[in-house]
Amino acid sequence: MSAETLPRELLIGTIARLLEGVRHVAVGATSPIPAAGAMLRRALDERNGVPAARLSILGSVRHNFFTNGSAELFDAAGQGRIDAFFLSGGQIDGQANVNLVGLGDYPRSEVRWPGSFGSAYLYFVVPRVILFREEHTPRVFVKNVDFISAPGVSSPEVYRPGGPVALLTGKGLFSFDRQRPGFTLDSLHPGHDLMEVQEATGFDFAHPANPPVTPALDASTLGLLRRQVLNELEETYPAYVADWRRDLAGLGEAH
């Protein structure tokens, strides 16, 4: 484990691990950490000599494999051609319900967020949906969301080949059990403890008595990330990469 791994690098490396074995991952616009995680997955696959994950970044011109307009992502997902996708939420609850619409009563939300986007569909049909929200506070992780943009689980008669498999936050990594249903804390990021996470989470979750620490990136992976992936990412997220480079410079790791 490298003491110099940045928190964002741990998240990116964890995402790359969660994406192991996917053929095609789609990433929403303005999602630099998931995009970097997917790029790292692709780089690792190439290094390991296995078929490399294909990556589509929505709204990007360069990382856009689609030629049939903005419906094609959803069509491809419906065809089973998208293995993994990321969702976030203004609120996420213990049933993995996601709220992207707003706080308070609907439709006159006290706080209105943009809207559900494709979540009410993709959450059902993409097999490996990774919930990602860096802010880990009780206002995000609530007992029950105010508005269900997309439900975490469905009754057995509902066609649902997809759904949540994991929740990654700034404090830890959870897996999701669709049967129970509910989250299990798999690991804590360095510097966080179980009680802190319980206090920051508005819903109950299962956990080992002593949760392990989220594994850090090995030196080879970290090297791949800081050289190849960082450069690849720069094209789509120049401001994010500049910030990252500043953090690296602070570590004495300037590139």
Add this chain to the structure above:
Amino acid sequence: MSAETLPRELLIGTIARLLEGVRHVAVGATSPIPAAGAMLRRALDERNGVPAARLSILGSVRHNFFTNGSAELFDAAGQGRIDAFFLSGGQIDGQANVNLVGLGDYPRSEVRWPGSFGSAYLYFVVPRVILFREEHTPRVFVKNVDFISAPGVSSPEVYRPGGPVALLTGKGLFSFDRQRPGFTLDSLHPGHDLMEVQEATGFDFAHPANPPVTPALDASTLGLLRRQVLNELEETYPAYVADWRRDLAGLGEAH
């Protein structure tokens, strides 16, 4: 009336008349007379200074307005953007049912024709469908078709903005009454009489006691046809136009 009008020119001129006022007419492949009729309609519209009919020829590269594959014609028809279309049939009966599939029992037809193509859809949604079959014999115009590729009429609860308006043959022109339902002989082509047409038609049809003669093309229209339209048609139907030119040469009207 010009004695020198060729039979095919009368058919083309009649089609152009039937298409008066259409915004967009689609013509199937290997249909030179409907194509020429539509081209003449367009030429007449341009001469008359009214919005000219738009013409799509299926399978043609040049007269193809479509850029969304072979589904687009049907989509456009469903949107109400196709005002007129032509259908033929191996058999056509007095209810305007059309058979494009074969003779005898289905599926092991004694004589098999290619198939229904788009008829089972377009006949329902294109407002002005013109039935065109030059061969006017009892084997074509039957009491009941052996297979209904597309029905002439539908019960009131069926969505049907389209359907047959006319039947043009080598012997005469019929209109179709969807209420009765049935055909009415509107006019006989020069050289044909009512009894001959009755004997050549396997179904009953209404008719005036003395059906008029199908109006010939006036000199100006004939000129437009033999100059502009004949040249336009040549690109898509060179063999047909060569044959036509030979007929004209026989009239002493070589161009």
Add this chain to the structure above:
Amino acid sequence: MLSNLDEMAARIGPRMHVALPVDYAGVAMAMTRPIIAHGAGELHLVCVPTGGLQVDQLIGAGLVHSIETSAVSLGEAGGAPRFNQAVKDGAIHLSDATCPAIHAGLMAAQKGIPFMPMRGLIGSDVLRNRDDWRVMDNPFAAAGDPIVLIPAIRPDVAVFHAPMADRFGNVWIGRRRELAAMAYASGETLVTVERVVDGSLVDDEMTAAGVLPALYVTAIAEAPRGAWPYGLWGEYATDVDELKRYAVAARSAQGFADYMSEALRVHP
């Protein structure tokens, strides 16, 4: 078929259903002020499938009665201030959707069918709040298998921006085929373009592949940099600073009014 911005804006009448594209597909921003100046109100906006600056400005100008959308935001510049305020005030009627449901509704109109089935949605509050959608059991399944039916969306008019058109009315939309989907589904289609070219865009198979044919196009107006401050794929990038300037200004009704009354800034 060649027209100008004001003539095209005048085709938008009160209570019309107006389809507008997603930020990155080609937004006819040059039409926004002419539409506001023309002033037809009580519009129903259909965002294909999400809305941004243009939607926020039409709402801010008080022209919008209702909106069907999967989201409204200014992307990197944050939330859509006039939309968010209108939601809080209950000033607009919301039909919250999800992106593929809007595509499905347009596809139904394209196909001339009354509805399209769609997976997903069941158990969401998106579905619970849409009394114009239906759920039925899939008749091809042995038992159960509920599926949502989305009714056709047939806008009166679609408005978007594209790189080029020819003088025959053909518009080159490239791979942004949601623009074609909007036009197929809509009664009229109004297009602003960077430039009008001389030759026919359908005469060459290479350009034809990206063409929306004139059959679907009502009017075209030339508007160089007509998507600004949004970008246009293959042409120019989004002016994020301008979006941010708007986002700050439009936090208040007065700030919005001041921003909109500025002379149209010369853009870079």
Add this chain to the structure above:
Amino acid sequence: MLSNLDEMAARIGPRMHVALPVDYAGVAMAMTRPIIAHGAGELHLVCVPTGGLQVDQLIGAGLVHSIETSAVSLGEAGGAPRFNQAVKDGAIHLSDATCPAIHAGLMAAQKGIPFMPMRGLIGSDVLRNRDDWRVMDNPFAAAGDPIVLIPAIRPDVAVFHAPMADRFGNVWIGRRRELAAMAYASGETLVTVERVVDGSLVDDEMTAAGVLPALYVTAIAEAPRGAWPYGLWGEYATDVDELKRYAVAARSAQGFADYMSEALRVHP
């Protein structure tokens, strides 16, 4: 991803559902003899939306168990002789359709939905003979309004010919978007092309507009004039004389066998 005709033919296994395009869209005629040589039989053909020479030859070679099509013919060269004979003999199972029903079935597969509604058809013997289709009342209408539901068509493999591909697996299909529809709906897609180009076809917006992305493409083989005797839009015309020669030869089983056993003629 670059392959050859024989390798591609070997991907077609017994009882597979094989989607083939209409004559003028781009038929991979160069694949016909390799498929016959490979010999996987009991195939189910899906014609998108009609069939011609390739279908007739696969039937004549005895590889076809069943076929869904809106028509089979040789166009100007007349009826399809081996198809017509097989119908008369009851040697193949027929699912007669109408063009937009086949497009609807593929669209359902493209959208990941179990069925598509479709207008028309009611009262036809096409519908009467399709026990895999359903009729229901439109739930959005006050009463009545029957509408046909076409189940998804999900071919195992689509086979077609296109002008070009790049070495990344992107195929340029231009405006022949039924080829994309076939690929979206199918498990695998095998493509022959006139030529393979060096640069990426998606790097330029102009070529990208006509591209079927590599995501949907399983294998590509170069086959210059690979549609012959059919033409390829924008490239070369149909060889009608050759179609007529076939039409005459294939009137009898022996004549068909003789025609097929000829060394592949050098085409002009």
